[in-house]
Amino acid sequence: MPEAWLAVWLPRLALDLVTRAGQPAVTAMAITEAHRGRAVIVDMNDPAAGHGVRPGMPVTAALGLCGELVLRERNLAAEEQALQRLAAWAYQYSSRVSVGDGEHVLYLEAGASQRLFGAAAALASRLADELAALGYQARTGTAPTPAAARLAARLGQDIADREQLEQCLARLPLEQLDLSSTERRSLLRMGFRTTGEILGLPRAELARRLDPPLLARLDRLRGLRPDPRPAWHPSAHYRAHLDLAAEVHQAQGLLFPLQRMVQELCGVLRGGDQGIQQLDIRLALRKGRHRFSLGLQSPGRDEARMVSLLRERLEHLRLPSPALAIDLHVARLLPFEAPAGDLFGQAADDEAGDSLRTVLERLGARLGDAAITGLGGVEEHRPEYSWTQPPPGEDSPCPALPHRPTWLCQPPRRCDVGQYRVLAGPERIEAGWWDGHDCRRDYYVMRDPDGATVWVYREFKPAPGWYLQGIFG
Template sequence: MSRFLSIYFTNLLCDYLAIKKPELKGKVYVFTMSQKNRIMVTAASREAEKQGIAAGTVLADAKAIIPDILAFDDELDFNKKLLVRIAKWAVRYSPTVAIDLPDGIIIDSSGCSHLLGGEESYLQTIIGKLTASGYHCSGSISDTIGTSWAIARLGKKSPIIAPAQQYNALLNLPPMALRLEQPIIQRLHKLGFDKIGKFIQLPSAMLRRRFGQEFMLRLGQALGTEEETITPIIIKAPYEERLYCLEAIRTKPAIEIAIEKLLQSLCDRLAKEGLGIRSAALKGYRLDGRVTETMIGTNQPTHQVPHLAKLFELKIAQIEPALGIELFILTAIKTEPVHAIQEKLWSGKRGLADQALAQLLDRLAGKVGQQAIRRYIPQAHYWPERSLRPAVSLEEKTEVKWQKSNPRPMEILHKPAAIQVTAPIPDYPPMNFRYKEELHLVAKADGPERIEQEWWMQQGEHRDYYILEDDKGRRYWVFRSGHYNEEGSAWFLHGFFA
């Protein structure tokens, strides 16, 4: 016998926002979306509903009622995304959970409720957890999805309907409890059928002729004479491997063997799906109840066990086994498709596509940290500090070419540093400059190179750049901001040549 639990969220969007922003408690706010050249309210807080603002109200009208009302943009399908999150959470109570747009979820509780002490305790536990999280919701359990849906939203008595009692449970409910279209509901009310009990015993042929097949289908689904199924959400199994140890592990060689076994199992699975690891975490559960964790990252997705094992080997020193580790869990936190690279037979230079280079960077990152390794690519800007940006990965490319007409320093300061300069006028290079309390005598100079700002980004002075070499052979990139003036121009140090 099947049993279904329907959960109805009375104001899902506003409850979610109140959870994320506790400071909104007690305030009047709405969600809005542009519809037919007008901004309409899609959801309203309880405080807004008390003052007559509900879904479908024009935002301008809502502001006329409450001038200081807060309006938040409603994302497309945001309701669906929230319901999917909640449904994934509810999988702990049943393996079969589906979303019920626009405001509910359906749980197939068949054979599950006894695990929590029966249906009453099962329902109270789930509703209690959601209520404690901040959601206002109600639920009902019955033999059919239709009856559970109706009682969860319109029922006023017991939320648990005994087996085969859905007929009696529906008698005193309005026609809208059958999930009917609005025109059919209006037609029923015109005929005086304000409760299901007034027409449920009428001949089927008469009801079908008067209200259509859809009406008969919904009535049959609620009573259980018509089949109704749900489409459960599918939670993708995590890329995770576990290794239980017969005896607690404490030594480095034993930990290395455990890591290799876990990597072999995980990489075999990823290789079959054409995926590789970009980041992975290894957890060790110790005898004293504590958990030790270490993580690795790669510049390119890979499922090569020897390379990944070397990266974890660099982290073994961070693992503190204490009395011993009895369980290892290896999880691939981030995976990406692995694209096979066609190597050129006669070319010995593979550049950034060389896997040996990517593996070297991975090992260096394991020693000095991923943040210490950077790759930059050019951007289409004149201003030097805007002309490059960090690359997301080794594979990222751009059609913009590096500026080669004039030399650029190997190191550019993020923010130019002000310096004191002695220079002839008007466009001669400096004779000396002082930077960090050190006086630099200029032996050689080249320039100027004038670089203007992009007018569409911001207004400001142009820059005249000079390459200066001091008496000790050190080379610098300095500029004067704007034209020379008698009060003294502003000079800045912007980079260092190798």
């Protein structure tokens, strides 16, 4: 099957990284960067554009047009990190993903995915819609070569084959071709106005008139020369950062940006066929930081499940000061196992198990994971050391021990056994010399005057006497 390349161009990524958090629609905002010793406008939202603010305009001039203009400095490192995350997100649609060098473009080989996602043009439309839902303004295009797909994305076209590519290039003005200003001026001086006029020359004439780098780029554009792209490779962990467009004073106001971040994360997990069991969230506040985690009972990537837990946590969270930014961190990306299906492909029902997992996850979201534990046994004769608290849902061995009461007194209470009736015993327990908590006891099952069956022992060391250890239910 011939290659079909899909390019995703993010022309407004610098602005998207701020506005995708959900800024007020009426707030005029612009992104700035230093250029030749002065601050200039890189991009702006619609309210700012309505005041006449334009890219390339000095910041002082922009403020003169819009005094309430909110300025945010461009963050090139954040843009590169976002491209890497989106490459991981796009991996769910193609096993061949590449990040453009020095440009806000992702390349996907879509030909091999046609059986799963349809033709490249249909997949391009789907990606644009899904990226818009994540808060990114993307333009997509498809073509037989990566460079042509990039051109198609800028033109908003889908080029099906080599013949259509040649037809497109034949009428393409030089202004729309990927050229440096020097190359464009040189070609205009030669009398060229369209790309077709250049490509119509004999090969020998082209080689004589054009610099070798430009000729090589044109060859790669047309598929006459190989154009290998460095493959993107998945990471073993996940990090995401989102600056908030305005201070958020109430925790519930964080749900929308967090939901978008979780949507992006779940796409990454689908691409790697992975799931997570813990999501760490750090909030940068005006004064200090606040951290919390969400735990899942089994590796998952269900967006609705995670958002439900986030909503539960945020309903009980009080911010000590306004939030400025959000960081997500997943330390371990785990293999994902889909629920087993029946003969007809339907997920097998496990209502009791699902209900328990849901309850534990919601309790963890509301109270904190540290407040929810399991209960397990330990190979230890001393009752006070014979149990442990593993994470909830984790399998724990249950060693075979003599009959023991369910409820233990902590600490054991002194008692008078003068009117107790012995039912069983004694059982000698002598242990602990190796850890400094040695004991020597004789245990009995007795019936107290009120008719309760109790577990008592006679202590010989370190504090002689009779003690109530537990009560049989």
